[in-house]
Amino acid sequence: MLETLLPILIFTALALAVIGAVRRIRLWRQGRPSRVNLLKGLVALPRRYLVDLHHVVGRDKMISNTHVATAGGFVAAAMLMILVHGLGIANPLLGGLLLLASASMFVGSLFVARRRINPPARLSKGPWMRLPKSLMAFSLGVFLITLPTVGLLPEGLLEGSGGWLLALVLAGVVAWGLGEMFFGMTWGGPMKHAFAGALHLAFHRRAERFSTKKGGTGRSTGLKALNLEDETAPLGVEKPADFTWNQLLGFDACVQCGRCEAVCPAFAAGQPLNPKKLIQDMVVGMAGGSDAAYAGSPYPGKPVGEHAGSPHGPIVALEGKTLVDAETLWSCTTCRACVEECPMMIEHVDAIVDMRRHLTLERGKTPNKGAEVLDNLIATDNPGGFDPGSRLNWAADLNLPLMADLKQVDVLLWLGDGAFDMRNQRTLRALVKVLRAAEVDFAVLGNEERDSGDVARRLGDEATFQSLAKRNIATLAKYRFLQIVTCDPHSFHVLSNEYGDFLQEGQGGPDFNANYKVRHHSTFIAELYDAGRLTFAPWKGGSVTYHDPCYLGRYNGEYEAPRRVLKALGIEVKEMERSGFRSRCCGGGGGAPITDIPGERRIPDMRMNDVKESGAELVAVGCPQCTAMLEGVVDASAKVRDIAELVADALVECPVGNASGESRRPAATTTAEEVIV
Amino acid sequence: MPHNANPLSKMELSVAVLVSVGRHPLTARARRADHDARAVEMALSLGNANVQLIHAGDNGAPSEEALRSYLGMGLGEISLIKQSLGADVLPALAAWLRDAAPHLVLTGTRAETGEGSGLVPYMLAEILGWPVISGLAQVESIEGGIATVLQALPRGKRRRLRIRLPAIATVDSSAPVARQNAFGPARRGEFATRTCASAIDELQAQWSEQPARKRPKRLKIVKSASARDRFKAAAAKADSGGGQLLSDVTPEQGAEAIFTLLKGEDVLG
Numbered sequence: 052m053l054e055t056l057l058p059i060l061i062f063t064a065l066a067l068a069v070i071g072a073v074r075r076i077r078l079w080r081q082g083r084p085s086r087v088n089l090l091k092g093l094v095a096l097p098r099r100y101l102v103d104l105h106h107v108v109g110r111d112k113m114i115s116n117t118h119v120a121t122a123g124g125f126v127a128a129a130m131l132m133i134l135v136h137g138l139g140i141a142n143p144l145l146g147g148l149l150l151l152a153s154a155s156m157f158v159g160s161l162f163v164a165r166r167r168i169n170p171p172a173r174l175s176k177g178p179w180m181r182l183p184k185s186l187m188a189f190s191l192g193v194f195l196i197t198l199p200t201v202g203l204l205p206e207g208l209l210e211g212s213g214g215w216l217l218a219l220v221l222a223g224v225v226a227w228g229l230g231e232m233f234f235g236m237t238w239g240g241p242m243k244h245a246f247a248g249a250l251h252l253a254f255h256r257r258a259e260r261f262s263t264k265k266g267g268t269g270r271s272t273g274l275k276a277l278n279l280e281d282e283t284a285p286l287g288v289e290k291p292a293d294f295t296w297n298q299l300l301g302f303d304a305c306v307q308c309g310r311c312e313a314v315c316p317a318f319a320a321g322q323p324l325n326p327k328k329l330i331q332d333m334v335v336g337m338a339g340g341s342d343a344a345y346a347g348s349p350y351p352g353k354p355v356g357e358h359a360g361s362p363h364g365p366i367v368a369l370e371g372k373t374l375v376d377a378e379t380l381w382s383c384t385t386c387r388a389c390v391e392e393c394p395m396m397i398e399h400v401d402a403i404v405d406m407r408r409h410l411t412l413e414r415g416k417t418p419n420k421g422a423e424v425l426d427n428l429i430a431t432d433n434p435g436g437f438d439p440g441s442r443l444n445w446a447a448d449l450n451l452p453l454m455a456d457l458k459q460v461d462v463l464l465w466l467g468d469g470a471f472d473m474r475n476q477r478t479l480r481a482l483v484k485v486l487r488a489a490e491v492d493f494a495v496l497g498n499e500e501r502d503s504g505d506v507a508r509r510l511g512d513e514a515t516f517q518s519l520a521k522r523n524i525a526t527l528a529k530y531r532f533l534q535i536v537t538c539d540p541h542s543f544h545v546l547s548n549e550y551g552d553f554l555q556e557g558q559g560g561p562d563f564n565a566n567y568k569v570r571h572h573s574t575f576i577a578e579l580y581d582a583g584r585l586t587f588a589p590w591k592g593g594s595v596t597y598h599d600p601c602y603l604g605r606y607n608g609e610y611e612a613p614r615r616v617l618k619a620l621g622i623e624v625k626e627m628e629r630s631g632f633r634s635r636c637c638g639g640g641g642g643a644p645i646t647d648i649p650g651e652r653r654i655p656d657m658r659m660n661d662v663k664e665s666g667a668e669l670v671a672v673g674c675p676q677c678t679a680m681l682e683g684v685v686d687a688s689a690k691v692r693d694i695a696e697l698v699a700d701a702l703v704e705c706p707v708g709n710a711s712g713e714s715r716r717p718a719a720t721t722t723a724e725e726v727i728v
Numbered sequence: 729m730p731h732n733a734n735p736l737s738k739m740e741l742s743v744a745v746l747v748s749v750g751r752h753p754l755t756a757r758a759r760r761a762d763h764d765a766r767a768v769e770m771a772l773s774l775g776n777a778n779v780q781l782i783h784a785g786d787n788g789a790p791s792e793e794a795l796r797s798y799l800g801m802g803l804g805e806i807s808l809i810k811q812s813l814g815a816d817v818l819p820a821l822a823a824w825l826r827d828a829a830p831h832l833v834l835t836g837t838r839a840e841t842g843e844g845s846g847l848v849p850y851m852l853a854e855i856l857g858w859p860v861i862s863g864l865a866q867v868e869s870i871e872g873g874i875a876t877v878l879q880a881l882p883r884g885k886r887r888r889l890r891i892r893l894p895a896i897a898t899v900d901s902s903a904p905v906a907r908q909n910a911f912g913p914a915r916r917g918e919f920a921t922r923t924c925a926s927a928i929d930e931l932q933a934q935w936s937e938q939p940a941r942k943r944p945k946r947l948k949i950v951k952s953a954s955a956r957d958r959f960k961a962a963a964a965k966a967d968s969g970g971g972q973l974l975s976d977v978t979p980e981q982g983a984e985a986i987f988t989l990l991k992g993e994d995v996l997g
Contacts, residue, residue, distance in 0.1 A: 282915065412911040422907075431755050
């Protein structure tokens with residue numbers, strides 16, 4: 052009886068899955084066009100899955116192995132089942148393999164089930180709680196129905212009235228498994244993540260973030276530019292259908308593992324943001340309906356079930372509530388911790404900035420000080436509204452060389468808006484001292500420099516960002532330099548990763564028509580030290596920890612250089628629990644201090660608490676925002692010092708003949724003339 | 729905007745806002761003038777009023793961008809009366825207002841460029857024969873052609889006034905801050921251009937302009953014996969002792985009193 056029932060079951064489930072897939076694809080296709088090389092993406096899929104995705108999943112070995120056993124077992128079992136039971140190819144070899152695959156899947160599903168006993172808060176419940184049972188039903192069911200095929204069970208067992216009953220029960224178990232695994236995969240069940248996730252990997256909007264066989268960087272963090280020339284193109288995302296189709300596909304790939312939620316600084320601070328819920332809300336919006344079925348942690352302070360949306364309705368309501376409240380979007384610090392942790396490679400920050408763009412550019416609703424800051428950027432080219440002619444006032448006694456006078460130098464020192472901030476001016480002075488000690492050929496733009504546009508862009512004001520970017524590029528194009536050095540990771544990121552879209556013929560870094568070669572001051576100081584151009588007195592202070600700025604670390608992958616500098620200073624870094632790519636944000640990014648969405652705690656307080664737990668008496672930083680945020684913490688247990696300050700304090704006169712060069716590489720001295728001529 | 733939910737319900741109120749091209753105090757870039765923008769904000773917060781923007785002047789590229797930032801507050805159109813450079817815009821504005829016959833005309837207290845004398849609203853009121861009110865802080869209600877408004881006085885004082893419409897009101901920094909200028913509406917907004925003969929301001933043509941110097945501030949000498957004295961000195965009202973309240977006097981007597989005061993302060997020789 053099973054021989055007739057199984058093919059019917061299998062092919063019905065497959066047919067339903069195909070219908071569901073078509074419906075799901077139509078949901079994604081509501082989005083705006085996005086150019087992706089479909090074939091190339093599909094070819095790259097195995098590598099993206101096995102290398103890049105596994106790299107993220109593999110951070111949790113237990114879950115990684117569980118997934119390999121379960122998913123690998125399932126894929127093999129599903130294929131073999133179609134052959135063996137669907138098409139009736141009762142080959143004992145195939146049958147044996149099928150037994151093996153379903154057994155592997157069953158073992159995996161036991162571990163999945165174990166994780167669901169007292170699951171951590173970040174995991175979604177609801178349908179996800181039944182998934183291990185469905186996995187077991189499928190694997191066990193397939194295993195049992197395959198036993199007779201390979202002759203491990205007497206053929207007669209399933210005959211007679213008892214056999215009938217057994218066969219029926221087995222068919223029922225298999226039907227349950229097929230329902231979850233085939234039908235549920237395309238009709239919105241938990242297994243949707245496999246279908247949408249695979250296609251999302253193949254058609255990802257940022258193909259560059261994946262590694263290649265040739266060893267690509269695998270990092271793509273610059274925001275995508277809005278086309279402001281085309282007046283018909285929407286300015287940002289108003290409704291779910293304004294996302295590109297592959298962004299919508301990406302939202303659908305979410306497995307609701309909540310790793311993003313666990314690392315989100317805004318969520319931890321009790322601000323109304325949870326990256327996982329946001330992605331689920333986008334899925335709700337794409338399909339239409341209410342968020343009542345969501346079974347994970349809500350946005351802090353916002354009960355589930357009060358918001359609803361539709362593909363062509365506004366995401367943020369003009370009045371009342373629709374899908375998401377504006378303060379949810381403005382809580383994000385753009386620290387990218389969620390993107391870094393996401394095993395499905397979903398781009399949360401892109402989506403948030405897209406929606407912010409609509410709020411700012413179309414509605415003029417940047418909250419709190421947002422409007423004032425943007426007005427200042429338009430009128431004075433700096434967010435504080437200071438006289439642009441006073442950018443160099445802090446250095447009145449330093450006699451800094453100006454690009455306008457020299458035209459050509461090795462290093463262009465980009466000051467950033469910290470030049471107007473008295474705290475950061477101390478860092479800048481320290482940095483100048485270091486550069487002079489190392490006899491670096493450098494100059495500053497002085498009053499010709501403008502804000503890099505970082506804050507404007509992250510507040511959604513793409514127009515002001517592009518205006519600033521284009522004028523800065525035009526200024527930079529007047530001069531020749533080998534590299535830009537800055538102590539501001541935000542300027543660093545924008546100059547090196549986001550200006551590229553606006554470079555015109557003959558503009559750009561040392562080799563024209565390419566991105567600028569930008570160095571964070573910690574990287575540059577590390578290079579100077581390696582070249583033997585700096586000598587330090589031994590460290591006498593107390594214990595030190597290092598706080599990784601998001602825009603240096605996660606955005607640009609620079610975790611090593613600051614630590615190398617600290618090591619060179621004789622400091623042994625006491626790492627915080629969350630450091631490196633898992634560093635917790637200081638709360639200063641993405642315009643968050645400007646939009647200032649209230650929460651239960653402050654993000655910098657939590658970070659200084661991390662510092663306290665590390666036991667360090669001093670926290671070394673490398674970003675003016677981090678300095679300001681961390682120093683603003685009352686009753687802090689540690690002092691906050693920029694790396695440049697620590698280096699400047701430790702400088703000693705270089706001994707003649709450069710004696711102390713044990714572990715250092717010889718200087719690679721290239722001058723500007725050699726390269727540019 | 730809680731105060732204007734229903735007072736204007738009977739008929740649609742039409743409000744005209746006179747806007748000018750402003751100038752940023754630090755960078756001198758063209759921008760929306762702060763007071764004018766507050767006037768637009770006031771008009772937009774009147775609920776269901778039909779708001780029209782009018783600018784009379786010469787419209788170069790930087791000033792177009794500045795005018796667009798009024799449109800960015802959420803208006804679809806701005807009426808632009810083309811005038812040659814240095815023209816006296818009063819006749820053109822007066823003619824436009826007579827045609828359009830709005831119930832209420834709002835404008836900033838003074839322009840940030842050009843003469844900036846702050847006299848335009850008064851002279852328009854004189855030409856049109858409408859009442860004028862300065863320092864409008866809030867429109868409380870408009871009923872039966874009478875508006876009840878709050879006028880801002882120094883030190884946060886407010887005075888409730890009832891004025892007959894049509895009227896002209898000026899708005900200064902005591903009015904609510906203007907809303908954000910959004911890029912999208914600013915880009916989409918349109919200019920309804922009309923030409924009007926330019927009246928050459930002959931008087932102004934004879935003047936020469938030079939950048940203003942900062943006026944020296946009168947020193948406030950605080951003879952402080954204690955912290956309490958210093959606090960009192962800092963928090964005290966500006967000393968208005970020695971002032972003179974004149975009421976029911978002839979214009980000649982008033983002018984005489986002002987003349988005496990100016991002489992006494994060494995403003996006039």
